[in-house]
Amino acid sequence: MWRRDGAVAVSEEENKVIDVLIDLGATAVARSRLSREHAEIETLARTQRLRDALLSSLSHDLRTPLTAILASASSLRAFGTRFTRETRDDLLATIEQEAQRLNRFVANLLNMTRLEAGMLTLDSHAFNGSEVANRVVDRLQRSGRPVDRSSEFGALTVIGDPLLLEQALENVLENALRYSKGEGRVTVVTRMAQEHVAIEVTDEGPGVPSDEYELIFDKFYRSSNSDKIQGTGLGLSIARGLVMAMDGTVRARSRSDGRQGLVVEFLLRRGGEGLA
Numbered sequence: 001m002w003r004r005d006g007a008v009a010v011s012e013e014e015n016k017v018i019d020v021l022i023d024l025g026a027t028a029v030a031r032s033r034l035s036r037e038h039a040e041i042e043t044l045a046r047t048q049r050l051r052d053a054l055l056s057s058l059s060h061d062l063r064t065p066l067t068a069i070l071a072s073a074s075s076l077r078a079f080g081t082r083f084t085r086e087t088r089d090d091l092l093a094t095i096e097q098e099a100q101r102l103n104r105f106v107a108n109l110l111n112m113t114r115l116e117a118g119m120l121t122l123d124s125h126a127f128n129g130s131e132v133a134n135r136v137v138d139r140l141q142r143s144g145r146p147v148d149r150s151s152e153f154g155a156l157t158v159i160g161d162p163l164l165l166e167q168a169l170e171n172v173l174e175n176a177l178r179y180s181k182g183e184g185r186v187t188v189v190t191r192m193a194q195e196h197v198a199i200e201v202t203d204e205g206p207g208v209p210s211d212e213y214e215l216i217f218d219k220f221y222r223s224s225n226s227d228k229i230q231g232t233g234l235g236l237s238i239a240r241g242l243v244m245a246m247d248g249t250v251r252a253r254s255r256s257d258g259r260q261g262l263v264v265e266f267l268l269r270r271g272g273e274g275l276a
Contacts, residue, residue, distance in 0.1 A: 065098035115241040126271040129158035130190045151190045156197045157271035160246030168239040172201045179205030199266040207262045213252040
């Protein structure tokens with residue numbers, strides 16, 4: 001309806017509708033602003049948790065191996081000629097093992113940063129997954145860690161990045177050994193799984209409740225069974241991120257033999273046969 005001055009005449013009912021629309025628009029704007037503020041708060045909280053975890057990890061995961069390296073090196077320097085050959089070899093082995101531990105820790109930090117930033121580079125190609133698993137197991141066995149292996153086939157061809165798989169598998173094995181507290185055996189099994197290659201890590205630790213099978217792969221998550229076990233809660237999260245970058249999956253489950261412990265399984269893209 002038009003008024004004499006040319007303006008549109010608005011009925012009382014139409015005014016009510018306009019008021020409702022204005023209220024809805026204001027509510028939507030306020031909700032959007034609150035959502036943005038909530039996202040910013042969550043981002044700050046995640047950053048703070050990451051900072052706290054890194055500080056905690058730096059204070060232990062760096063200081064412990066550095067202390068061992070410095071003590072062994074200074075002992076060799078001061079008393080090397082007085083030590084027996086066996087003692088010198090033990091000290092050198094300690095330096096090597098702790099340096100490798102430092103290297104793994106730094107690699108984890110770098111990979112975590114790249115995963116968070118979406119900047120992880122992949123050298124994807126066909127490779128022998130069993131060979132990678134054997135290399136990790138051999139390295140741990142040389143350092144006296146209780147790790148066994150089993151394989152259905154000599155060579156299982158995987159599509160992905162062998163270095164990322166090695167780091168992911170080592171993270172899971174270190175986690176399994178930590179929870180087994182050096183008392184139980186940890187077993188690595190490689191096998192065919194339909195269109196995938198499966199790598200399973202089975203431990204004899206306390207296990208986790210079934211409702212935590214997914215949660216243990218979240219950053220900073222610590223199971224209720226891990227209160228007295230040192231760690232930052234990043235190892236399994238990084239392992240899953242690395243495997244997912246290769247279009248694989250990682251999952252956890254209980255042991256099928258009814259014994260106490262946990263199984264962490266990698267499912268990786270299977271390549272063609274015949275790779276040596």
